[in-house]
Amino acid sequence: MGLRAILHLCLHAAVPALLAWLFWRPRFGRAWLLMLLGWVIDLDHLLADPIYAPDRCSIGFHPLHTAPAAIVYAGLLLPRRTRLFGIGLLLHLALDAIDCAWMRCGG
Known part of the structure; x- marks a missing residue:
């Protein structure tokens, strides 16, 4: 697994943690967990062949x-x-879009 993929996965955990700490500090753990549930949309990767392709952009490819x-x-x-879960899902898409842009730039 390359540096880009590792950083991408770390951001999927760190960015929701940062948002939970900044905006929902008294309920940090609950807020972070609900946003982390945004990873559930990666279940659509199971429909692809291969399931994981490090150089494939998820945006627009997976349903x-x-x-x-x-x-x-x-x-x-x-x-x-459902607000925190929705934020987590949209944040997941945003981070995946950033990863796609990074791939296009040769990162």
Whole structure:
């Protein structure tokens, strides 16, 4: 596994932790866990062959990494009960998009 892939995975844990610490400090653990649940959308990687391809952009390739899915995730921001989960899903997509841009730049 290359440096880009390792950094990408670390950011998927660190960025939600940072947001939870900055904005939901009294409920840090709960907020972080709910945002980490955004990783559930990576289950769509199981539909691909190969399941993991380090140089493949997830955005637009996997069904849970598409614009229609992002619209559904944005809808989760409206109810308070699902807001942190929605943030986690959208954050996951944003981090994957950054990784795709990094790949295109030769990173």
